[in-house]
Structures are given as C-alpha cells and as structure tokens.
Amino acid sequence: MVGIILVDAVLERSRVLKQALIEFVLEAEGELAEALERYIAAGSRSSNNRYDASFEQNLLIDSFLTEGKVGDNTVLDLFLASQPDLPETDRTLVSNWQRSFIGLFAVTEILSDGFELMNWFTAKHYTVKPNDPITLEEMARFKIGEILLSRIAPVTDIYWMFSGPCKPMGNLGKPKLAVAIGNFKENHNNALYSDAPDLLEQAWQSVEQYHQNFVEFFGSDQVTLPGYQLNKKMTDLQEIITKRHLEAAGIDNSKSLAEIAKEAGVTEEEIAAMAAEAGDDSKLVSQIFQGNSTTKMVMPKVDLPDTLKKAEQVTVFTHPRWGQTLLPTYTKFQTILESEDWQDNQEVEKLVRKYLEDSAINAFIWKRLAQQYPTQLEKALQIVLKRPEFRLENDFNALMKEFNKSLEPELPEIASVPLHLHNLFQEALGEVNKSKSKGKSKKPAGKGFR
Structure with a gap:
C-alpha cells in the first residue's frame, strides 16, 4: 500500500512538472520559440500522409519537450536552469524524461490504474499509468489487444506514464497491424528501436554486411541487368549469405532440420516456417538467425516485384548505410x-x-x-x-x-528485423493471400518489413 501511495505521489508530481514544462516552452520567445517552430515544420507531414492535424501537432510538441535543442542545450536543460529552486528529486525526474520515446504498443493487461503494454518493435513490456484521473477515465474503454500509438516517459525505475496524446487504433488483425507497423516505420523511422539500442546496432550492422556480400558477389556496388536475370542472381546471392550465416552460427548445413533447431536453440517450427518462406530447401533459409544473440534478428527476403522482374534493365545500388x-x-x-x-x-x-x-x-x-x-x-x-x-x-x-529527402541515411528496408516482426508480416501476408485465393477483394499489406 505504501508503495502504491508513493507511486501516485510521483505521478502527481510528474503531472505538475510536465505542465510547467509545457507552459515554459509554449510561452517562450526568442530562440526557444524559433526552435519549436522549426521542429514542428520539419516534422509535419503532408495532409495526405499524416494523422489528424491536432494529434500530429500535439505529438510534435511533446517530442520537442524531450528531444528538442536550442544550440547546444536541450529543452529539458533550459527548463531546469529556469527552475533553480527545484529539489534534486524533481530534477532527476525531469532529466529522466530524455528517455521518453514514441512506440506502437499493444495492451497486454488492464490494471486498476493503468496498463501493461508491449512495444511491438522490440517486444519489451512496460507498466504505464496515466498521470491524472481524467485521462485514466478516457482510457477505460481500452481492451486487451488494443493498439496504441503513443509516447511514454519514465516515472520510476519500474513505472512509466503516457506522455502527450495517445491514439487508440483498435484491436487490429494481423494484416492491418502489419500496415500500422509499416506506417510507423515510414513516419517514425528514427524511433524504431528507441528502447533497444542493441537491436538498432544489429540492424545497422546487417546493412553493412549485406553491402559487403553484394559487392563481393557482383564485383561492384552498382549493377545493371535484365530484371529476370537480376532476380535469379539475387536468389543466388541470398543462398550464399544463408550458407555463411549457418557456418557463422556453427551449424552444419548438411544436418537435418531437427538437428539445426537443437543446435541453434530454437524450435523446429520456427526454422521450418522460415524455410517455407525461403523455398523448399529447409537448409537454405534466407532469413537465418544472426549469431547467438538473445533477440533473434532475421534478414528480409529480397524478392523483386513482377514489374522489376519483367523490366528490360534494372540498376541496383548498395551502400553500407543507405x-x-x-x-x-x-x-x-x-x-x-x-x-x-x-x-x-x-x-x-x-x-x-x-x-x-x-x-x-x-x-x-x-x-x-x-x-x-x-x-x-x-x-x-x-x-x-x-x-x-x-x-x-x-x-x-x-x-x-x-523534396523531403533526408541527407542522412535512415534504417533501410534491407536491414534485419526482430524475429517476432518478421513472423507477423509473413503471417499477415499468408492471411491476405488466403483471402485472395477465396476470391475476396482484400488488398495485401503494402507496407512493413519485407
């Protein structure tokens, strides 16, 4: 009971401090006001590629509070400097908000005063509580499985609070969830693994490794071939990469599926499912696990669309970052x-x-x-x-x-992704294809990790 009272007190203090931070920024003039204006302008999307305008603006303002900078100073630093009388506990609380991040969350459990959420991109779980009764009442309609687009901020070492607006998206089936994840990736590419820097590092390393494999195979980072021939060459490249991953993992590709599963520390079903996507040969799994990391990362299968397969000439470029x-x-x-x-x-x-x-x-x-x-x-x-x-x-x-082209590379489609995301997209694609085979007019998910 004492612990609950203390958490409630910290949540209430968070609400007061957060409101003070918002007022500090919105009432500011000069460089801080100009920085906010630039931040919103840079983050705003076109009218046909945005959430509703009010939600987007509030989301950008909330992001600016913890991510914005004025010169070499963060907004949080400027706020704390303007409040010299704040006790150390408050300063620590506010400083920790730099760990705030946006995510696409699933409600996994409903608590009396909050929710257990899972970040779909990293499969990490969080206990998240609204910091005021009105917000809690508004969220009372949330159900298990509800998908939420929201930012969360740390309150203690265990508890988090909702930060800024929260957009409920309903309990989505796999195809619609795959589209939602694809949209998030497109709109918030720099926030995919905000709470898992190790996954982000692995993803970037996979891009560099793919580039090296490509250059070694083709002899150049830029190749032009007829579409049908390029597709065959890309398949050959993936088989070579798969064999190398098997060897790097210490797996003999002459062994049976059961033996591979046992030595890789995964279930036979997981490898079989990946093998089915790669082709009939279960030993040439193009989505083989990378190393022995705790979180399995999977290389997307490169499959040229029909328009490129039929193209007279296709030029392919690779780069270790782009x-x-x-x-x-x-x-x-x-x-x-x-x-x-x-x-x-x-x-x-x-x-x-x-x-x-x-x-x-x-x-x-x-x-x-x-x-x-x-x-x-x-x-x-x-x-x-x-x-x-x-x-x-x-x-x-x-x-x-x-023309909205970033001068710095964003994590590209070729990057490896966590296994649970890969499986979601394969299952979503399977459901869509099954529906199409029954004559239904549903369109396949066009966005996501592929």
Missing part, C-alpha cells in the same frame, strides 16, 4: 544525359521530377548522379525547375530538403 535501391529507369536517365541533344529530349523533365518526387529515390542516388554527370544534371535541374542560378555545389542540400 542500403539497397532498385531502379528500372536509371540506364534510361544515363543514356539521355550522355547524349549530345539531351536538352531536346522530352523525357528529361519526367525523369527529373520523378527522381525528385519519388520517396524511394534517396539522396544517395542523387549524389551518384551528381558524381557521374555533374554538368548535365546541373543544367537539367536549372531547366526543369526554372532556376537558372541553381548550382549543384551550393544548392544540392537545400534541394534535397525541399
């Missing part, structure tokens, strides 16, 4: 830029605009084009954008930002 990009129009772009009369070609504007507006074509591809065709590309951008003063050397970064 990951892999597949483009069926790159050679066409090259041919046009290399021709003497390229300025008269009507396809130039179409390609330039497509490469600027297509979110799948990142800044790395533009940098590669700029390296290969600096003069032609600069002139093409001047003409298409009607900016005769445009200079690649000076204006490249601003152009990328204008």
Whole structure:
C-alpha cells in the first residue's frame, strides 16, 4: 500500500512538472520559440500522409519537450536552469524524461490504474499509468489487444506514464497491424528501436554486411541487368549469405532440420516456417538467425516485384548505410544525359521530377548522379525547375530538403528485423493471400518489413 501511495505521489508530481514544462516552452520567445517552430515544420507531414492535424501537432510538441535543442542545450536543460529552486528529486525526474520515446504498443493487461503494454518493435513490456484521473477515465474503454500509438516517459525505475496524446487504433488483425507497423516505420523511422539500442546496432550492422556480400558477389556496388536475370542472381546471392550465416552460427548445413533447431536453440517450427518462406530447401533459409544473440534478428527476403522482374534493365545500388535501391529507369536517365541533344529530349523533365518526387529515390542516388554527370544534371535541374542560378555545389542540400529527402541515411528496408516482426508480416501476408485465393477483394499489406 505504501508503495502504491508513493507511486501516485510521483505521478502527481510528474503531472505538475510536465505542465510547467509545457507552459515554459509554449510561452517562450526568442530562440526557444524559433526552435519549436522549426521542429514542428520539419516534422509535419503532408495532409495526405499524416494523422489528424491536432494529434500530429500535439505529438510534435511533446517530442520537442524531450528531444528538442536550442544550440547546444536541450529543452529539458533550459527548463531546469529556469527552475533553480527545484529539489534534486524533481530534477532527476525531469532529466529522466530524455528517455521518453514514441512506440506502437499493444495492451497486454488492464490494471486498476493503468496498463501493461508491449512495444511491438522490440517486444519489451512496460507498466504505464496515466498521470491524472481524467485521462485514466478516457482510457477505460481500452481492451486487451488494443493498439496504441503513443509516447511514454519514465516515472520510476519500474513505472512509466503516457506522455502527450495517445491514439487508440483498435484491436487490429494481423494484416492491418502489419500496415500500422509499416506506417510507423515510414513516419517514425528514427524511433524504431528507441528502447533497444542493441537491436538498432544489429540492424545497422546487417546493412553493412549485406553491402559487403553484394559487392563481393557482383564485383561492384552498382549493377545493371535484365530484371529476370537480376532476380535469379539475387536468389543466388541470398543462398550464399544463408550458407555463411549457418557456418557463422556453427551449424552444419548438411544436418537435418531437427538437428539445426537443437543446435541453434530454437524450435523446429520456427526454422521450418522460415524455410517455407525461403523455398523448399529447409537448409537454405534466407532469413537465418544472426549469431547467438538473445533477440533473434532475421534478414528480409529480397524478392523483386513482377514489374522489376519483367523490366528490360534494372540498376541496383548498395551502400553500407543507405542500403539497397532498385531502379528500372536509371540506364534510361544515363543514356539521355550522355547524349549530345539531351536538352531536346522530352523525357528529361519526367525523369527529373520523378527522381525528385519519388520517396524511394534517396539522396544517395542523387549524389551518384551528381558524381557521374555533374554538368548535365546541373543544367537539367536549372531547366526543369526554372532556376537558372541553381548550382549543384551550393544548392544540392537545400534541394534535397525541399523534396523531403533526408541527407542522412535512415534504417533501410534491407536491414534485419526482430524475429517476432518478421513472423507477423509473413503471417499477415499468408492471411491476405488466403483471402485472395477465396476470391475476396482484400488488398495485401503494402507496407512493413519485407
């Protein structure tokens, strides 16, 4: 009972301090106000790719409270500096809010004063409590299995509180949950493993390893082949990678499935399920476990869509940070830029605009084009954008930002993912395919880890 009273007292103090922090930021002028404005502008999405406007703005403000900076100082540091009389316990409480993070959570248990939640990206569990009775009453309708998009902040070593707005999404079936996770990945890519830096490190390492394997196999980080031939080569590459992972894990790929499962410390069903996705050969599992880590990471299967398989030419790029990009129009772009009369070609504007507006074509591809065709590309951008003063050397970064292309790599699709996420997407895909085979008109989940 004493422990509960103490937690309630800390929650109440958290509510008071959080409100003071909000007022400190929203009533600020000068550099802090300007930093908030820039943060919201940078984080806001287009009207057709956002949550409702009010939820998004409140979410961004809450993120700024714990993630925002003014010069070299964090917002939390500035707030604490403005409150010299705060006791040390309050200062520690506020400072710990830098561990706040956004996640897609599932309600696993309903408590009298809160919830047990699981972060879908890391499978970590949290005891989360609203810090005021009104919010608790509003959340009374939540059920087991409810999916919540929310930020949470630490209150004690054990308990967390909801921070900012919470968006309930209902109890989603696997296909819809897969779409929700894919949307989260697209909108909050830098927050995928906020509470599990070890998983984030493993994911980035897998991107680098894939790049090394690709370059060793193809002899270059940029390859152009007919679509059908590239698809076959990619399958061959995955088989080689699988064998290497088996060997690195100390598994003899001549052994039976039961023997592999026993030595890998997993169930035979887990390996069999992955083998089914990789093909008929259970020993060539393209989603083999990486090493002997506590959390199993799985390499996504690279499977070219039919449009690329049928393409006359597909250029594939790999990079240790930017990951892999597949483009069926790159050679066409090259041919046009290399021709003497390229300025008269009507396809130039179409390609330039497509490469600027297509979110799948990142800044790395533009940098590669700029390296290969600096003069032609600069002139093409001047003409298409009607900016005769445009200079690649000076204006490249601003152009990328204008078209929402990050100058720093975000965790790419080729990165390995935790096994539970991989399994979810395979099961969701299986359900969709089963529905389609029965003649239903449901569309497959188009977003997620694949």
